[in-house]
Amino acid sequence: MLMKIGLIGFGKTGKSVASILLENKKFSLEWVLRQSNVLEHRSVPEFFGIQSDEPGLIYSSSHTSVEELLEKHPVDVIIDFSSNEGIYTYGETAAKYKVKIISAISHYKEKELKLLKKLSDKTTVFWSPNITLGVNYLLFAAKFLKKIAPWVDIEVNEEHFKAKEGTSGTAVKIAEALDVDKENINVVRAGGIVGKHEVIFGFPFQTVRLIHESISREAFGNGVIFVAENLKGKEKGLYNFEDILTPYFTV
Template sequence: MNIGLVGYGKMGQAIEQILIERGHQVSKKITIDNLRELNDIKPDNTDVVIEFTSPESAFNNISTCLTNGVPVVSGSTGWLDRFAEVEALVDSKKGGFFYASNYSLGVNIFFKLNEYLAKLMNGRAYDSSMVETHHIQKLDAPSGTAITLAEGMMKQLDGKTAWVNEKTNDASKIGIVSERIENVPGTHDVSYSSEIDTITISHVAHSRKGFALGAVLAAEWLVGKSGVFSMNDLLEL
């Protein structure tokens, strides 16, 4: 397949390596330096785009590609306040859009484990919290993965109605502490604490390869489909 890369940072480079290993062609590499060439990505030269950019540019990148008739796999975070607009665009263009806050198979299993633990802890004398740690180049906080974890917890925990990006004593909120440390691909710790003990589940990424492979698998899967999809669809979770 011919696959376009929109965003060519560390993640984009890791994705390119896997694309080549799997026999695909990189049709176009879009960075901040050649952003005007985004409009050159069309169905006659690109089967699907993989987009990993910044919160500020993600929506424009996604909507441009969809408007041009090219399906998009996106892993950008921090722009989801405009997700409904993308859904409407996909519907009007009969396009294909795949979004995940995290493309790692292990993380998506962790999402399910997190929801199950929250269900078990509901109504018990434990308070929940989270710490997410990433490399210093990550611009948004909390991470999209942390937000997805918090949303999964809120589905199961009565009285938890929101998350905040700090420690909190508010029983209605889940506190997420964000730490930025050099050369950390991504770590998420979810804890339940009482006066007696603490239960913690963790996911620790050792490299970006798992995220990159998941994005490539999503791109391979998306071609020929219309609608909005997630890792639950790809992995049948």
């Protein structure tokens, strides 16, 4: 049975995620909701110039509410690649209709995190500041290594495209998980680097480096598919990548 998807946000990453969803036969991209009126009433397959049975209709939030969309075009999951504020436009409505929420917003403040927790009382909610499978595998492996050698020296490095502001949410999450001061994250902004995260473990007489590098934004689409498939059958509650990956590491 096809999993029906609604996508919030159609920026660079949203477009890449949409393209991956269209390629996967287990999912049907029902609609996209974005702030801009540009492309309104066109479809995602038309935008990419491909043939598809999936509607993928593009709506503007200035003219169409999430409630209207869920009434006319019900979905199983809403995927959010919009902004910090996006959750306020659809969160309560999604919870009311028992639609699962997958949020990939990098920088939520405490207020938004509290809202996610509240929504998880009514529906299944997943949040990850970086939804690529690879970077979350890196985080999982890094925590194991820290557990084995809690005394090891640790450095966290992150590199992104020149226009990216602030320290990446993923790097902050890695630092927090490894008890590294956020102020000590090494940040590089240059050219068009999509995203690179590195954790250096400095042992006496040896060094271990865990590196994850995003080659293109389509990696976020693969992550979304992995998460959506692993949320099937999950009860209401707030989930993260560790909840999903832990069963795979059970020996």
